[in-house]
Amino acid sequence: MLTSRIIPCLDIDNGRVVKGVKFANLRDAGEPVQQATRYEQGGADELVMLDVSATTSGRETALDTVRAVRRALSIPLSVGGGVRTVEHALALLRAGADKVGVNSAAVENPSLLRELADRVGAQCVVLSIDAATRIDGSGWEVVTRAGTNRTGIDAIGWAASASSMGAGEILLTSFDQDGTRSGYDTELLRAVRQVTALPIIASGGADNAKHMLDALRAGADAVLAASIFHDNDTTPNAIKEELRASGIEVRT
């Protein structure tokens, strides 16, 4: 049986791991290869790296970081952040990413996912959705450009079209919950689970195994977390032990 995945996330800025709250206030959190290796040894099922560099030179550095992490890592590596063109995505795959996540650019140019899927297969394409509760509280809308742009696009409808657009997986981040460590947005997860058969990675708000259990029960196939693993509060293996006790199948 397919097991539920625990996925640590590394935000990378100019070759360094950083962590912020609500996509801002970045602070240094270490060296990528070292962190990635520690996560693999700690039971991570996969690794997500998000390039948060705002500059061209930062993005070049990100390719080097992907190469270095790939050399060390024997679990899947998914890379996203600022991917705007097919060429950029292909460069990340050649550098050693197994999957590439597309976020803002998919909203601005939805045919990008299809072009990419036709080149490399949908299983390498992740639609990364940042969803925020609408100001009036009615459902969720897609936000882009690190949350600075509210698009008005219904996040659930957007997720529903992911498969036909060419994505093989959805990385669903709650902008409201991100960095708060108060739990995933399980209502959002339930709503998205209703409309797609694609695997969903839940992201934003994890503090503990209970939060992850809630997300998996709400329909997530994988749970992503950054801060709790950065700060050595816990390891994927420790989380898995708790999940297993609650009847969730995980890789040992």
Place this chain on the structure above:
Amino acid sequence: MTQVTIIDTGIANTASVSAAFERLGCDVALSHDPGLIEDAPLVVLPGVGNFGAGMRALRTRKLDQVIIDRVENNQPLMGICLGLQLLCDASEESPGIEGLGIINAMVTRFADEVRTPQHGWNRVGDGYAYYSNTYRIETIPEGWDGETSTHGSPFVAYLRRGTTLACQFHPELSGSWGADLMRKWIENAKEAAVC
């Protein structure tokens, strides 16, 4: 140093496969030269992507017969993911396109009731392997050894015959379990070469 040649079909992502063999101390080369692939000691047919595109890439590069001959002569070959499927007769993914016909099986799509693509770790024997697939073969064909995993219903995890090893999962992404499998394939191939 052990030489591993990865078939460069132009469509598959080879970085992870290369890195995994390099971690095992192998000297890795990419090639689509039929002559080179015919004589190479250890050959890997990686695979990500579409069945039809994969077959087209092999035929255009005149690699189809070379791969068939290698398996016939028990020259070591490892197929990964789509690399397993291309060895089969045909696939539902690309109707009307003939596969290499080395494994007498039809590649079919997972049932609608299960999550597709299957992204993640699934049990194989005493370990866990990482899968990323929408298509699979359902039973172990005659003449092959192998094991199955379950995603809704059982499907083939890997097949083995002589020094041919075909994996539906990605050994290169399957942690130390996958690395052990790759190491055993290399050792098995070397023993076969000595005999």
